Amino acid sequence: MVADGSHAPGGMASRSRGRANAMQRFARRRSTVAFLMTVPLLAIIIGLVAYPAAYAIYLSTLNRRMTAFAGTLNFELLFESDTFWMVAFQSCFFAITAVVLKASIGFWLAHMLHHIPDKGQRKWRGMLLVPWVIPPALSTLGWWWMFDPSYSSINWLLAVISVPEVPWLGHHWWARIAIIMVNVWIGAPFFMIMYLAALKSVPEQLYEAAMIDGASSFQRLRYVTLPMMANIISITVLFSLIVTFANYDIVRVLTNGGPRDLTHVFASYAFQVGILSGNIPRGAAVSLFMFPILALCAFFVLRSVTRRNKEQM
């Protein structure tokens, strides 16, 4: 027993060593650790993205009272509605026009800023970021006061130089232009700051080499700047397209979809149909139309980014 007793602690030690080894082995399994570290992110994505999306799909298959399965009825009814197709056109028109304008203005502003000396650049950068920093609902309210059908301050200024009144929110094309203008005003600084960061990362030597080769400023832009910024442009455009497509607050505050539904976008129309009209399944069906369109955009943009990356490697 005494001899056995001398072995006993050693046996326990070996058992505890065994446990430690198992823990160490577990910790060394990179895939497990990686999984554990991504659990919070996965929980957020599942809870705040996947579940609501799946629930929206489920809702869209119910009848208006949400008491029975209705299959694809809500989608069929939307396809038959003139208003829905008008909303689809307007959403695409709004998103594409606004993103193109934001990207162009952002690109131009980034170039302008890039050529200002560092000391003064900070001031301009701060000022130009203001529209992006103000909560959109608040700044849109400011714009609404300027566009107000009866008391537009912009019209008052136009009248000073004898320009006739513009029905900013009363005529559908002007109302569409007004919505796009506000969206561009809010969103262009985001492009500007992203492009400015990208511009700063382009090596100066490339420009110097191009200049030695006799490249004009346009050629430097076309063959040096743009290829070097291609990925950031693609990602920014994709991100902005998603956000602009799903925009709600600008339309809600400025026009409420009017006149005659001619400024509704998917989000504002979905709210009108789903919450205001008490038809949540149809509202869910409207909002789901954004998903395939954006998924297609994301697929093509991300594929081109991947291809470019492979070419560069």
Add this chain to the structure above:
Amino acid sequence: MAFDRMTRRDVLRASALATVAGGTLAAPAVHAQPTTTLRCGFWDHWVPAGNGAMRELCAEWGERNRVNVQVDFITSVGNQNLLTIAAQAQSRSGHDILSFPTWEPAAKYDMLEPLDDVMGRLTAKYGPVNAAAEYLGKIRGKWVAIPAVSGTQMKPACVRFDLMEQHAGIDIRAMWPANDTRGPGADTWNWDTFLTAAEKCHAAGVPFGMPMGSFTDAVDTVGAIMASFGATMMDREGKVTVQGNAKLKTAVEYLVKLSRFLPNDVWAWDDGANNRALISGRSALIFNPPSAWAVAKRDAPQVAEKCWTVPVPAGPEGRFTPYLPYFWGIWSFSRNKGPAKQLLEFLSERTSAEKQTNTSNGYDIPPFVSMNNFEVWAKEGPPVGTVYNYPLRAHHNATASIAMAPAPAEFAVQAYQQALNTKVVARIAQGGETIDQSLDWLHRELTNIVRGG
């Protein structure tokens, strides 16, 4: 020692007495503690003092019945109240009592506690409620919510009597004085007279401020005009009645004609635009509750003292006044249905209703026709009596109207929220379509709504 002489019987007697005495003395303290908490979500009133009346009434009832009444005020700005209703309906949890705007009782009727017993007692006491309130609150033969006082409004005409007399030659105060009589010319206060006056005021640069967009003021007013022409888009059974509907065509033609004499931007007006038009002195008439006049009293007293509220003009089928009620309902998942019903009954009593109306400067309209004689409407001013004709009175010979009625509420709400009645006019007057094209579009939209069930 006395203690030594105490028998077992004495000890028992003394302890029994002590128990009774202790219980009696402690009872009020125990019973004064409310054991029930009633959670109420009422509409956040436009008139700042409006919430105070509700809070006081709830506190008074809670104290009397030893119920802890928690009151939240939920704004309708940004449709926060609709979002709250949708969220509570989905999660089946939240307040016991909630304020439901116009169409929500019909939308949530299967989740609301029937209130026939409460309404039975109230109607036995105060008589019937107006027909529009019954159409919206009594679903499939059951009262699912009680027509509320707080937040309920009418939208009669608020007229600048000086401009109306100057440009259209109509003495509106003489026509509709602040008493229960019809003055000279009251019988000619119809939509034809209105059109002529609209043309004259438009020519004079003070056009009538009637919105034609997609907000409630526009939908309600156009709905009342259509009703006075006997024009309906859908019948009680949910059958679309647009095609071959001569009355609807006449009403639409009238509205297209009228729109020519309105400001050219009315298609984009929201619910505040008509108020601003009146207060700024740019308009001779709007359809609105007295809130526009109340704001003018504060911001432009020279305008307010020339305002006079009168009934809506009559049409071939009668006089219909736009009505936009709120309801008080109890969720079926509430655990305090009994106290909730008692509180709602208390809030609907005449004294409580009068307090709400008085505090809101006459804005809140009680649903019971017998309560349309509160003194506040006769006393408010300047000018004194300006809102006398705000509630429906017998000599008006008017009916409360809700746009899209008598269609089943589940279809009507969709047509209402999508403002189909103003859009059918806008497509002609602004979009350049023919009346037949526009009515065809309306028929397709309504059919689409009905097919969705």
